[in-house]
Amino acid sequence: MRYNGKESIGLMLSPVSGTNVVETGKEISKKIELLKEDLPHGIEIEKVYYQPELVSTAINQFIINLIESVVVVVGVLFNHYGNKKSGLIIGSGLILSILGTLIAMLAMKIDLQRVSLGAFYNSNGNAC
Numbered sequence: 001m002r003y004n005g006k007e008s009i010g011l012m013l014s015p016v017s018g019t020n021v022v023e024t025g026k027e028i029s030k031k032i033e034l035l036k037e038d039l040p041h042g043i044e045i046e047k048v049y050y051q052p053e054l055v056s057t058a059i060n061q062f063i064i065n066l067i068e069s070v071v072v073v074v075g076v077l078f079n080h081y082g083n084k085k086s087g088l089i090i091g092s093g094l095i096l097s098i099l100g101t102l103i104a105m106l107a108m109k110i111d112l113q114r115v116s117l118g119a120f121y122n123s124n125g126n127a128c
Contacts, residue, residue, distance in 0.1 A: 018111075022056055025053070070094065073094060074094070
């Protein structure tokens with residue numbers, strides 16, 4: 001194979017199902033750094049596709065989007081109901097249901113997948 005116009009050898013590492021991709025990536029990066037110290041001159045190790053970085057970015061973006069969507073939904077509820085107390089009760093129900101779902105998923109060791117993330121967004125949209 002060729003990488004950056006040079007002859008190269010490709011090696012793909014994939015985490016076992018149920019492992020933490022980000023933590024596995026950190027461990028692999030540590031091992032790569034140790035290997036780099038003993039490589040002969042002219043031999044390099046490059047990461048072509050680094051999934052842990054993509055997963056970390058996706059998780060961070062999800063958290064930001066979830067917070068923004070909850071703030072918007074609660075804001076709409078406050079403005080929709082003339083009574084702030086009603087908006088607060090309904091909005092807190094949404095927040096508590098999301099928090100309860102995340103706690104239950106953690107207790108049952110259910111990973112966040114695209115389907116479960118989509119369900120959170122859908123539940124926010126249906127709250128209005």
